Amino acid sequence: MPVKYVESHIWDKYLRTDRLPHIWCPGCGIGSVLSAFLQAVEKANIDPKKLVVVSGIGCTGRVAGYIKVDSFHTTHGRPIPFAMGLKLARPDLHVVVFSGDGDLVTIGGNHLIHAARRNVDILVICVNNFNYGMTGGQVGATTPEGAYTTTTPYGNPERPFNLPYLLAAAGAVYVARWTSLHVRRLAWSITEAFQKKGFRFIEVLSPCPTAYGRRNRMPDALEMLKFFRDNCEIRDFADPKEVDIVPGKKIILGKFVDIAEEKKTFEEKIYELINKYRKV
Amino acid sequence: MALQHPLSVIILRKRVSEEELKYRLAQKLGVKVRRGIVHIIKDRCKGCGACVEFCPSKVLKLSDDFNSRGYHYPVVVEEPPTKVCIACGFCMLICPEFAIYSVPMEDEEE
Amino acid sequence: MSLPAGIYFMSGNDAVAEGAIIAGCRFFAGYPITPSSEIAERLSRRLPEVGGIFIQGEDEIASIMAIIGASWGGLKAMTATSGPGFSLMQESIGFAAMTETPVVIVNVQRAGPSTGMPTYVGQGDVMQAKWGSHGPYEIIAISPSSVQECFDFTIRAFNLAEKYRVPVIVLMDERLSHLYEKVRVPPQDEIIIINRKKPKSKEEFLPFMPDDDLIPPMPPVGEGYFFHVTGLTHDEKGYPKMDPNVQEKLIRRLCDKIRKHADEIIDIEMHMMDDAKIAIVAFGSVVRSAMRTIKIARKNGAKVGLINLKTIWPFPEKQIYELASNGVEHFVVAEVNYGQVFLEVQRAVRGEAEVHGVFKMGGALPSPLEIWSTINKVM
Numbered sequence: 173m174p175v176k177y178v179e180s181h182i183w184d185k186y187l188r189t190d191r192l193p194h195i196w197c198p199g200c201g202i203g204s205v206l207s208a209f210l211q212a213v214e215k216a217n218i219d220p221k222k223l224v225v226v227s228g229i230g231c232t233g234r235v236a237g238y239i240k241v242d243s244f245h246t247t248h249g250r251p252i253p254f255a256m257g258l259k260l261a262r263p264d265l266h267v268v269v270f271s272g273d274g275d276l277v278t279i280g281g282n283h284l285i286h287a288a289r290r291n292v293d294i295l296v297i298c299v300n301n302f303n304y305g306m307t308g309g310q311v312g313a314t315t316p317e318g319a320y321t322t323t324t325p326y327g328n329p330e331r332p333f334n335l336p337y338l339l340a341a342a343g344a345v346y347v348a349r350w351t352s353l354h355v356r357r358l359a360w361s362i363t364e365a366f367q368k369k370g371f372r373f374i375e376v377l378s379p380c381p382t383a384y385g386r387r388n389r390m391p392d393a394l395e396m397l398k399f400f401r402d403n404c405e406i407r408d409f410a411d412p413k414e415v416d417i418v419p420g421k422k423i424i425l426g427k428f429v430d431i432a433e434e435k436k437t438f439e440e441k442i443y444e445l446i447n448k449y450r451k452v
Numbered sequence: 453m454a455l456q457h458p459l460s461v462i463i464l465r466k467r468v469s470e471e472e473l474k475y476r477l478a479q480k481l482g483v484k485v486r487r488g489i490v491h492i493i494k495d496r497c498k499g500c501g502a503c504v505e506f507c508p509s510k511v512l513k514l515s516d517d518f519n520s521r522g523y524h525y526p527v528v529v530e531e532p533p534t535k536v537c538i539a540c541g542f543c544m545l546i547c548p549e550f551a552i553y554s555v556p557m558e559d560e561e562e
Numbered sequence: 563m564s565l566p567a568g569i570y571f572m573s574g575n576d577a578v579a580e581g582a583i584i585a586g587c588r589f590f591a592g593y594p595i596t597p598s599s600e601i602a603e604r605l606s607r608r609l610p611e612v613g614g615i616f617i618q619g620e621d622e623i624a625s626i627m628a629i630i631g632a633s634w635g636g637l638k639a640m641t642a643t644s645g646p647g648f649s650l651m652q653e654s655i656g657f658a659a660m661t662e663t664p665v666v667i668v669n670v671q672r673a674g675p676s677t678g679m680p681t682y683v684g685q686g687d688v689m690q691a692k693w694g695s696h697g698p699y700e701i702i703a704i705s706p707s708s709v710q711e712c713f714d715f716t717i718r719a720f721n722l723a724e725k726y727r728v729p730v731i732v733l734m735d736e737r738l739s740h741l742y743e744k745v746r747v748p749p750q751d752e753i754i755i756i757n758r759k760k761p762k763s764k765e766e767f768l769p770f771m772p773d774d775d776l777i778p779p780m781p782p783v784g785e786g787y788f789f790h791v792t793g794l795t796h797d798e799k800g801y802p803k804m805d806p807n808v809q810e811k812l813i814r815r816l817c818d819k820i821r822k823h824a825d826e827i828i829d830i831e832m833h834m835m836d837d838a839k840i841a842i843v844a845f846g847s848v849v850r851s852a853m854r855t856i857k858i859a860r861k862n863g864a865k866v867g868l869i870n871l872k873t874i875w876p877f878p879e880k881q882i883y884e885l886a887s888n889g890v891e892h893f894v895v896a897e898v899n900y901g902q903v904f905l906e907v908q909r910a911v912r913g914e915a916e917v918h919g920v921f922k923m924g925g926a927l928p929s930p931l932e933i934w935s936t937i938n939k940v941m
Contacts (some may be wrong), residue, residue: 174489174537174557175528181493183548188790191801196548198523203548211545220787226631237790237802242783243520244634245792245802247657250627253591253619255626256782260615261589261635265784286620353506355545394501442615449610452563 186210186220188240195234199393201352201378202232208355209270212362212440217422222243226255228280231380232272232299243302245449249279256292256438263293263439273300273375274320277333278313283402288342293363293416293437297370298335301380316419320387334361334416335375336428341412344372349415351377351400354425363395368430370437377423487529488539488554490528496551499523503543503552511537563612567749574712574738575600576584577643577745578668581716582640585746586755587666588614589639591628593621596680597736598670601642622647626654626667634783634791635664638720642668643918644736645669645678645687646863648694655729656695657793659816662770662778664758666716668732670739673898673924682925686899687845691731692875698813702827703731703875706848711744711872721756722827726819727777733874735898737927743866755843761787770812771798776819824850824876831870834860838867840892840937843887843907845871847927848896854930859937871903876909879910886914894941896920896928916940 180189187210196202213223220241227236229248237244246254251269259267269276274296276284287294303321310318311321311328314335318327337391339347346365350358358376365372379385385411388398408426415424436444457470464476478485490511497519503526504512514524526543529535537554544553564584572580579601582590590603590609602618609616611732615632617729619625622643622792629639636817639913643651648669657667671687673679687694691703702722713731750755759779761767772778781787794802795809820827834856844852859866869885871878884894893915895904904919911917920928 174487176489176491177494178491179493181491181496182544182555183550188801193496193498193521193549199500199502200548203550204502204546207545207547207550210758218476219662220788222784224783237792240788242781243790244631245790245794246627246630247653247793248656253624253627254631256593256617256624257589257631257633257639258635259631260617260628261632261637261639262784282620283624286624343610352548353546356542359545393487394505397502397505443616446610446613446615451611452613 180395181208183207186213187238188229188238191238194238195228196231197382199379200231201301201393202235202299202375204355205297205358205376205378206235208359209362214368215359215363216366218366220265222264223268224258226267226269228250228270228271228275229306230275230304231301232270233275233372235270242302249275250283252276252280252283252287252294252296254292256287259292260439261444263443267294269294269296271298273298273302273303273314274304274312277335281313285342288339288344288373289437291343291345291370291435293369293371293439295374296375297362297376299376299378300335301378301384303380303384305311305380305383309387318418318419319384321384322387332417334412336389336415337412339373343371344373344429345435346372346384346427347412348373348427349375349377349425351404351425352379353397353400354404357406357425370431370435385405397419421441463510485537487557488537489557490537490543491553491555493551494519494525494527495521496549497523497525498526498549500548502546506546507542507543509535510537511535512543564750565747567747567924570745570747571742572709572743572745573600573740574706574709574734575670575740576604577709577712578642578716578732578734579604579810580747581713582666582720583608583612583614584753585638585717585720587638587640588612588722589629589632590641591617591619591625591632591639592641593619593625593643593736595644595647596643597672597739598642598668598741601668612790621847622648622650623654626651626665629665630654630658630663636782638664638724640666640668642670644672644680644879645674645684646671646676646688647688652694656697656699657699658729659695659699659701660793661791662727662816663729664727665729665745666719666723666728666732668734671733671735674781681736682900683735683847683927684924685735685848685897686902686924687733688874688897688899688902691733696815700817701875702726702820703729703733703873704829705733705844705845705871705874706738707872709738710745710864712738713747715732715870717753717755723753724758725777726757726823726827727758727821733846735846751823768798769800770796772815776815776822776884813913819875824880827876828873828878828881829882830872831880833868833870835869836868837865838890839865840867840894840940841890842866842868842933843893843895843903844868844897845870845874845903848898851927851930851933852896855933855937858930864937864941874903877904877906877910879906880908882907883914886911891915894933894936894940895919897934898922898924898927
């Protein structure tokens with residue numbers, strides 16, 4: 173039976189292998205999202221020298237430390253303004269913000285919507301594991317109503333954000349949602365996003381067996397992946413208003429917004445302005 | 453064990469599984485089926501089981517043995533010839549640990 | 563183009579903006595806040611003229627993080643704010659100190675705390691400039707006392723930031739920001755500009771391995787150095803390392819980087835100090851009241867001199883101690899807060915002299931007569 177036991181992976185060239193094994197729990201979906209990302213980097217022919225990954229604090233935020241590119245692990249909630257400054261200074265680089273739902277949406281929500289509004293040319297990959305995983309599993313802005321977390325022991329009284337709806341309204345030019353099970357679609361979606369410009373947002377639902385799953389009757393990552401398999405429906409261009417995640421309702425995945433018309437990015441507008449008014 | 457496909461009696465004049473039926477039909481029609489070699493980095497595995505569960509050809513199962521970190525790593529299932537890796541690459545994509553990948557047999561060096 | 567050499571009549575805020583442009587600042591991200599908004603307004607017009615980028619952030623946190631990002635993108639970057647905004651920026655200032663990112667932050671102090679008196683003078687952020695963020699770290703803070711100094715010190719701030727790879731805070735106050743005075747812009751060849759150290763080679767390059775001067779060369783982004791920058795405690799490779807020994811090494815170096823170079827960084831100005839028995843210690847707008855005071859004092863036969871601090875952090879403790887142990891018997895610290903530089907002077911004299919304070923809570927400067935009356939009580 174053709175099998176080989178080897179010591180290195182074909183994608184090791186993109187990884188800081190001296191830092192493996194990574195810190196994520198067995199079954200955590202972040203590693204799968206990273207795999208899909210690397211697949212997309214290859215497929216889209218992105219030069220790693222020109223790729224910059226910016227992340228915030230949290231489990232997903234650790235991604236920046238494992239990818240062999242110029243990487244920045246910034247403060248909690250603030251990778252997006254950092255990325256905006258970096259992209260403005262170096263518009264020739266591919267700037268990817270790779271962080272979690274707590275970091276990007278809860279504490280960082282303000283920066284998220286403003287960057288989308290401005291159409292900052294960055295690709296944001298938001299891994300949504302429905303809680304603040306790194307700190308043990310507290311409630312966040314994407315935690316489903318009624319869910320149990322360490323700070324909602326009686327069930328979450330709050331309603332979560334419908335991220336695709338939020339981002340579509342804020343003006344993102346590409347909005348998609350996948351899960352860490354639908355890795356092929358995710359890799360293809362990231363590849364597609366790399367070839368667009370403007371503010372692109374991809375939400376990826378992921379199991380968090382240790383913090384979230386364990387408290388919500390899905391202690392096994394495999395359970396949650398099977399849940400995704402059985403309860404997700406792919407509906408490209410579904411109305412973002414209808415894709416909220418509610419217990420009992422099918423989770424809608426797909427590419428919801430893909431604005432074909434080329435909208436000027438923030439950097440383009442700034443540089444146009446400079447070129448118009450510069451006197452040197 | 454794989455279920456026997458009802459049509460196999462009509463087509464092949466004997467009872468075989470669905471996978472075996474497809475394989476035999478493909479052979480008869482001259483369709484080339486891609487074969488792959490699974491590469492496993494045993495010690496990176498954290499035993500999550502995703503590759504085993506979601507491999508479309510059901511080529512993998514978790515070992516009885518432990519790797520150096522105490523996890524059951526994937527091994528290939530020794531079954532009839534129709535259970536083969538088709539180098540679809542799904543295990544490579546879904547593995548969170550960069551512990552497994554497949555290479556099409558023609559592309560394999562040596 | 564930067565301002566051509568010549569004499570200009572401008573406000574403190576204008577001078578900061580023009581000084582920044584001459585220093586090579588090509589990125590500004592700020593948020594409107596009285597009394598610093600004019601810096602942003604002037605730069606919004608002037609930066610595009612010199613090919614620089616201006617953006618207004620959605621808040622101060624976005625502004626400070628954007629300038630840190632732009633600094634890593636290779637540009638000299640600045641922001642300007644006042645007390646409330648400065649408070650918001652503290653976490654990011656700590657991040658800039660930890661990641662050794664050169665940035666300039668102008669804090670035009672106003673009467674505080676909280677919303678305070680937005681259009682009135684204050685000097686209550688002195689301690690915050692040093693201790694505002696959490697954890698042990700060092701920054702440089704300089705305080706201009708005239709519009710000319712606003713211009714010169716902004717250029718100095720960029721040079722210090724680039725040289726020491728540290729956030730530099732320009733501690734102005736509202737009175738100075740809106741004061742109009744003469745500024746002499748020197749010809750380009752008279753102005754010294756310092757740029758960050760670049761690595762010599764990519765071979766075995768460690769992004770946080772310092773040279774002998776404790777300062778590591780800063781790698782340029784997008785050229786294949788593949789470096790990692792994190793706010794977590796990190797080793798020379800930049801990789802997070804949760805190890806007390808690594809923390810020991812790193813934090814000591816980050817602080818020693820400034821402490822050991824204090825003599826080069828500190829710049830203070832003395833007036834009539836040669837035979838002074840009483841020294842007024844002042845910074846920012848208060849220096850002007852103090853200048854008048856020493857003239858009044860001398861006319862009245864009192865041996866009073868003035869120390870214009872110019873550098874607040876690292877604090878010129880050696881210089882103060884030297885004066886205290888060599889003839890100065892009394893230090894009179896005049897400031898617009900309830901005693902911040904006062905505490906540092908008390909600490910620095912180590913009991914060799916007496917320290918007195920002339921404190922105004924905010925909104926008004928201590929007048930020359932107020933300072934003189936304290937000196938009289940002392941004599």
